[in-house]
Amino acid sequence: MNEMTPPKAERAEALKGLGTARKRVEDARFTQGKGNYVDDLKLPGMLFGDFVRSPYAHARVKSINADKAKAIPGVIAVLTADDLRPLNLHWMPTLAGDVQMVLADGKVLFQGQEVAFVVAEDRYIAADAVELVEVEYEELPVVVDPFKAQADDAPVLREDLAGKTEGAHGPRRHHNHIFTWEQGDKDATDAVLGSADVVAEEMVYYHRTHPCPLETCGCVASMDKVNGKLTVHGTFQAPHAVRTVASLISGIAEHNIRIISPDIGGGFGNKVGVYPGYICAIVASIVTGVPVKWVEDRMDNLMATAFARDYWMKGKIAATKDGKITGLWCHVTADHGAFDACADPTKFPAGFFNICTGSYDIPTAYLAVDGIYTNKAPGGVAYRCSFRVTEAAYFIERMIEVLAIELGMDAAELRAKNFIKKEQFPYQSALGWEYDSGDYHTAWDKALSAVGYTELRKEQAERVEAFKRGETRKLLGIGLCHFTEIVGAGPVKNCDILGLGMFDSCEIRIHPTGSAIARLGTISQGQGHATTFAQILASEIGISADDITIEEGDTDTAPYGLGTYGSRSTPVAGAATAMAGRKIRAKAQMIAAYLLEVHDNDVEWDIDRFMVKGAPERFKTMKEIAFASYNQAIPGLEPGLEAVSYYDPPNMTYPFGAYICVMEIDVDTGEHEIRQFYALDDCGTRINPMIIEGQVHGGATEGYAIAMGQELAYDDMGNVKTGTLMDFFIPTSWETPHYTTDHTVTPSPHHPIGAKGVGESPNVGSVPAFSNAVHDAFRPFGLKQAHMPHDHWRIWKIARDLGLHG
Amino acid sequence: MIPSRFDYHRPDSVDGAVALLTKYGDEARAIAGGHSLIPMMKLRMAEVQHLVDLQGIDSMKGVSVAGGTVTIGAMMTQHELIANEALAKAAPIIREASLQIADPQVRYVGTIGGNLANGDPGNDMPGLMQCLDATYVLAGPDGTREVAARDFYEAAYFTARSDDEILVSVRFTAPKGGYAYEKQKRKIGDYATAAAAVLIEKDGATCAATSIAMTNLSDTPVWCEAAGAALVGSKLDKSAIDAAVAAMLPTIDPQEDNRGPVEFKKHVAGVMLRRAIERAASRA
Numbered sequence A: 001m002n003e004m005t006p007p008k009a010e011r012a013e014a015l016k017g018l019g020t021a022r023k024r025v026e027d028a029r030f031t032q033g034k035g036n037y038v039d040d041l042k043l044p045g046m047l048f049g050d051f052v053r054s055p056y057a058h059a060r061v062k063s064i065n066a067d068k069a070k071a072i073p074g075v076i077a078v079l080t081a082d083d084l085r086p087l088n089l090h091w092m093p094t095l096a097g098d099v100q101m102v103l104a105d106g107k108v109l110f111q112g113q114e115v116a117f118v119v120a121e122d123r124y125i126a127a128d129a130v131e132l133v134e135v136e137y138e139e140l141p142v143v144v145d146p147f148k149a150q151a152d153d154a155p156v157l158r159e160d161l162a163g164k165t166e167g168a169h170g171p172r173r174h175h176n177h178i179f180t181w182e183q184g185d186k187d188a189t190d191a192v193l194g195s196a197d198v199v200a201e202e203m204v205y206y207h208r209t210h211p212c213p214l215e216t217c218g219c220v221a222s223m224d225k226v227n228g229k230l231t232v233h234g235t236f237q238a239p240h241a242v243r244t245v246a247s248l249i250s251g252i253a254e255h256n257i258r259i260i261s262p263d264i265g266g267g268f269g270n271k272v273g274v275y276p277g278y279i280c281a282i283v284a285s286i287v288t289g290v291p292v293k294w295v296e297d298r299m300d301n302l303m304a305t306a307f308a309r310d311y312w313m314k315g316k317i318a319a320t321k322d323g324k325i326t327g328l329w330c331h332v333t334a335d336h337g338a339f340d341a342c343a344d345p346t347k348f349p350a351g352f353f354n355i356c357t358g359s360y361d362i363p364t365a366y367l368a369v370d371g372i373y374t375n376k377a378p379g380g381v382a383y384r385c386s387f388r389v390t391e392a393a394y395f396i397e398r399m400i401e402v403l404a405i406e407l408g409m410d411a412a413e414l415r416a417k418n419f420i421k422k423e424q425f426p427y428q429s430a431l432g433w434e435y436d437s438g439d440y441h442t443a444w445d446k447a448l449s450a451v452g453y454t455e456l457r458k459e460q461a462e463r464v465e466a467f468k469r470g471e472t473r474k475l476l477g478i479g480l481c482h483f484t485e486i487v488g489a490g491p492v493k494n495c496d497i498l499g500l501g502m503f504d505s506c507e508i509r510i511h512p513t514g515s516a517i518a519r520l521g522t523i524s525q526g527q528g529h530a531t532t533f534a535q536i537l538a539s540e541i542g543i544s545a546d547d548i549t550i551e552e553g554d555t556d557t558a559p560y561g562l563g564t565y566g567s568r569s570t571p572v573a574g575a576a577t578a579m580a581g582r583k584i585r586a587k588a589q590m591i592a593a594y595l596l597e598v599h600d601n602d603v604e605w606d607i608d609r610f611m612v613k614g615a616p617e618r619f620k621t622m623k624e625i626a627f628a629s630y631n632q633a634i635p636g637l638e639p640g641l642e643a644v645s646y647y648d649p650p651n652m653t654y655p656f657g658a659y660i661c662v663m664e665i666d667v668d669t670g671e672h673e674i675r676q677f678y679a680l681d682d683c684g685t686r687i688n689p690m691i692i693e694g695q696v697h698g699g700a701t702e703g704y705a706i707a708m709g710q711e712l713a714y715d716d717m718g719n720v721k722t723g724t725l726m727d728f729f730i731p732t733s734w735e736t737p738h739y740t741t742d743h744t745v746t747p748s749p750h751h752p753i754g755a756k757g758v759g760e761s762p763n764v765g766s767v768p769a770f771s772n773a774v775h776d777a778f779r780p781f782g783l784k785q786a787h788m789p790h791d792h793w794r795i796w797k798i799a800r801d802l803g804l805h806g
Numbered sequence B: 001m002i003p004s005r006f007d008y009h010r011p012d013s014v015d016g017a018v019a020l021l022t023k024y025g026d027e028a029r030a031i032a033g034g035h036s037l038i039p040m041m042k043l044r045m046a047e048v049q050h051l052v053d054l055q056g057i058d059s060m061k062g063v064s065v066a067g068g069t070v071t072i073g074a075m076m077t078q079h080e081l082i083a084n085e086a087l088a089k090a091a092p093i094i095r096e097a098s099l100q101i102a103d104p105q106v107r108y109v110g111t112i113g114g115n116l117a118n119g120d121p122g123n124d125m126p127g128l129m130q131c132l133d134a135t136y137v138l139a140g141p142d143g144t145r146e147v148a149a150r151d152f153y154e155a156a157y158f159t160a161r162s163d164d165e166i167l168v169s170v171r172f173t174a175p176k177g178g179y180a181y182e183k184q185k186r187k188i189g190d191y192a193t194a195a196a197a198v199l200i201e202k203d204g205a206t207c208a209a210t211s212i213a214m215t216n217l218s219d220t221p222v223w224c225e226a227a228g229a230a231l232v233g234s235k236l237d238k239s240a241i242d243a244a245v246a247a248m249l250p251t252i253d254p255q256e257d258n259r260g261p262v263e264f265k266k267h268v269a270g271v272m273l274r275r276a277i278e279r280a281a282s283r284a
């Protein structure tokens, strides 16, 4: 037996565990078009629902006449708010403690708002019927600017809140005001600002955009009137939370609701919330007794389901003459649209925006966020970032640049001077977070030398001179960013959504022949969970990742969890997976000891087996142990080998990274070219380097889009100007930059395997890097701040305003 | 994004197609590649009860280059134009411009006829045909007639073609000298922010003849006679190019949209024209 044992390294490799660049097991079906998405689902007798949407951003609904629509053969019903009222479902609670109209109740508050729900035998008939529903509107004054919305005489948007001076997050001071959220020490910050050597001040706008997943939102609701069970297949990033919410608002007992998230074609935060389409499909199915499908088209998706960002961030940053930051002040005007439907943990109405001190040791800080209603769609979701973390990172990384200008200092040096030092971790930030671990200086130095920073600065200076001599019309920008994320929400003591603590879960069953299934409370939308969670488990329990099935997304089988967003899957469910694996191993140890006829303490773990201490030739592999657990009567042990873990993380995790973008800018056309993009990520322990690289490419490409052209633009009348992919910028392979990825590894001290999460870092880190590159190119000519997106005409305008067109 | 009901016809001859258009009048529309028409139908901005598909008409395919005259069948796709070596030799500007239209998927189905007949100011080929001084051959119930590209465009989506006519082919004299098609767009698959088509013939170092047309800067393509005239007789130096740009600017009338404000578009129009002239001159 001794000779048969392969060497340790060989056995470890066979597991395909932590650190292996294992190919994604999901890709076999996705690349062959064999995925199973909501819109692929066809149930017998299934009907199709479609919305009549408001063409106006603010109007009174005088009447709705559906007679002509109902006269079309194949139209089953047209639901309006009046039909939902008796069920008390014409309004629904939002995740942010507000309420939202399911169907227009007397008025509409944004363009594209759901007014009536047509149910028909197929989607073509439904679309014809939508055209024939006659809605009489009386236009009301529109306000799309969150500052104008706060004027005394601004139109009252939310008449349902008349007289309500207290909202879900404290006092409301104006009819369009939602909340004020304050963090830090105002007086101390004012004092620092008042006496500082240097104070830089700027308004930084992070424009409204949209996660725009490839697959839009949708569901198939199916009420079985025989057994009273409601099954909803849908594009849900948090299936269990949807089940609980559905139970609470419909009154259907929770055990009679089954939520299934099949394959999801990207979420990026867009699929966290609860939308009128889900409610209407469920009601329609209950009423008709047959399944009802609702799937958005692209325009619906961009116009009506959750947007992201739209933060006006006014900042003041104080420093000593030689560049040591002494204080940070920030006031955010947050445009939430018509209903507050942000998907943040309950106690955080501005998400984790208070991570806005970034990677820097800033002793004193103050933050206030005012949430405001406007005539735009609701949302405010975390588009591939933890809650409002992208906004925070953009804010601080712009403020650092603005301060560098004020000080006449190199922005890389200014950052290095103010980083939290390695030995300061765990670090208590002035705005209330405890950063778990970091080594920013090492990452920063590595990044600067990788791109040849000093040389680049020389080249840039020469370019400026050549430009001034009229030898070139192109400028060179060097965009710097050092970001710190806060992910993995989160500890139940301060993180919940609608009262549900934000733990997560994993349940493992080892089969007799030594393979396994693990089920989790999360749901992959492209992150590759089936690949990486199997790797975590492989390393914990010594069974090859190839022999482990990962299953998610069916609330009847998966343990309760809060879902996938905010980079929480690895920090929370990944931890649960490791912990459940350890429970398996603990029992396996007892079984092995029994089989080897030694005491439990006399065996030790060796990659894929337990062996007798000091006698490596005597061992039991996990395969043998698994079988024994099913066929041996072991005194004091129950048969079988299963475990479940509900993991409540002790803290968030704090991934970080150093991103640098080198950009050429044509001052005449406003066009740009990304010459180099370097992305160093430190996400702690690296589970699968190939998946990390893929995540970085994807996230950075979204960041590129956002910084360089993507926006959800409205005109003064509240019309969406970018409602199709002709105008809403999604880069093709042609525009997508080439990325160089790199890493350092600073494990999380509190996570069972030291992993921190990476899916969102590249969106958080790349937006400031791209935007700073644009700013940096024009810094020698006096540019301080120019708002994103940096599309051609806006870059052209920077050049024009600086007098560069002669 | 679902069109309303329509009937579908697939005639195999030009006469058959014309007969269908005549029979159904207002309710009928020809469809070629469908890459302009189908999006309009899905948005329900175009209501078409009878779609008359031209894909089955073989006589509308093909390219011929004979005696210095180039004739292109209206049903040639943009991809086929790019791939055609004879055409690339006779009129390389067509390949250069076609490669800047949309993306490969669109070009596999989008046709030159659809691009020209559509009347969308965003389309690249109409300006190109004005630059080439092409002639369009239209077939209708009363036979065929010819219209100069420079007379064809009346306003956005309004052309000299009547509803019961079909554009069967385009014809032009193979250009001599240098050429360039310069286009600025926001991304692959986008229409022009501004585009310039330029042909230049030189006699020694002196510019002997030119033709200049601008795209997506007015509700029709703009053939800029004065801009071309500003170059003729010059050495194509900076002052001549400045004069050409100055002569072009009053002839365009761009509108503000998501691509940018009017002032920006005028600026970019100037940059595109300048670059196109320089490149065409270097090739002449």
Ligand SMILES: Cc1cc2nc3c(=O)[nH]c(=O)nc-3n(C[C@H](O)[C@H](O)[C@H](O)COP(=O)(O)OP(=O)(O)OC[C@H]3O[C@@H](n4cnc5c(N)ncnc54)[C@H](O)[C@@H]3O)c2cc1C
Pocket (backbone or CB within 6 Å): B029, B030, B031, B032, B033, B034, B035, B036, B037, B038, B054, B074, B075, B078, B100, B101, B102, B103, B106, B109, B110, B111, B112, B113, B114, B115, B116, B117, B118, B122, B123, B124, B125, B165, B166, B167, B168, B189, B190, B191, B192
């Ligand atoms: C994403 C995308 C990007 C694009 N980008 C560009 C671009 O950058 N530049 C550009 O120039 N184009 C662009 N296009 C348009 C594309 O080139 C179209 O294919 C072309 O404009 C129309 O050709 P078609 O064959 O598809 O015409 P269709 O859509 O079939 O028809 C267009 C119109 O012309 C009429 N028509 C078609 N053929 C005839 C005929 N022979 N006689 C009479 N009437 C006829 C139809 O009735 C219809 O009204 C883009 C399209 C898409 C979808």
